[in-house]
Amino acid sequence: MRKVRLGRTNLEVTRWALGGIPLSTMMGGKDEETINQVLNAALDYGINFVDTSRVYMDSETNIGEVMKTRRKECIIATKSHSRDYDGVMTDLEESLKELQTDKIDIYQVHELYPEEISTVMGKGGALEAFKKAKDQGMIDFIGLTSHHVSVMVEQMKTGEFDTVMFPFNVIEREPEKELISLARSKDIGTLVMKPLAGGVFTNIEKCFKFLNGYPVDIILNGVANLDELKENLKYVENTEALTSEELKEFEEEVAPLGKDFCRRCSYCLPCPNDILIPIMINILYPQVKGRNYEDLTDKQKKMGKSLMLWWQACEECGQCEEKCPYNLPIIKRKNEMLEIFSKAE
16 A cells, blocks of 8 residues: 655655544444454555544554554554643553553644643643653654644744644645645654545545645544445545646535534543534534424434434533534534424424
């Protein structure tokens, strides 16, 4: 399978790699057996990179079950969302244990926000722990992930990070202005998340061809079962980029989505009341927003009524909105759906 050099890490990685969110049974994965099948099939095909995180629930645990026997075949990247030294070191010990390995290839600061920079980069902050872990041989390289392009650009200039991970697709185009060229000039490895906008884009071939038009290294995409894996593998070896005409057609095709939609990253989880928020605001809300109950299909009415217990269990604590990287008005949308389906008999 086609491989690329991941910046100054000099790691030879497959251009397409596995994202870790659907490798969790609590964040989209079906069950441990299916996840095990997906991981083994991907490794059999030649995929040699998997990305996960401490906050992806049981993702590291499930990956570790496969790594017990196949660690040498796979480069592992994981993340810590802790912002201080002690928190990162605790996370790292847990990650090593769950992944059943003695070293993490790429350890990343997870989802950095502008207001957190001084804490993470300052004395006693997360970066201090990352550098200590590297000195002690617990990790090989330090990475950064964020949904904020300005944060990525600013921190890339510090020289502290070997890789950067950011969302990039035909709708989220901000990285093409400066981030990608800066990464190339500094030989920083690039990892693209949300290439299919969390699965909202269904034309995988067009998504991959769009990214083929840019000098990015790894395309990270999560798959929840073997069928999804096989569908992605149909296009991963294609090196063609979209023509200008194809790009225009693709832009017009996705334009109705805007940017204000759920990417199913599941960062809003876990909910204190076990509400499966991505299902609520990603699957049903786009179908019913702005409509009257009487105008819905029988299937939509049935789905809405079955989810009413979830919505009524919401205490509006706001934790989900605080964690959403796209600042979606989750509570407002929940209330809109409650209003619609309160008319159900």
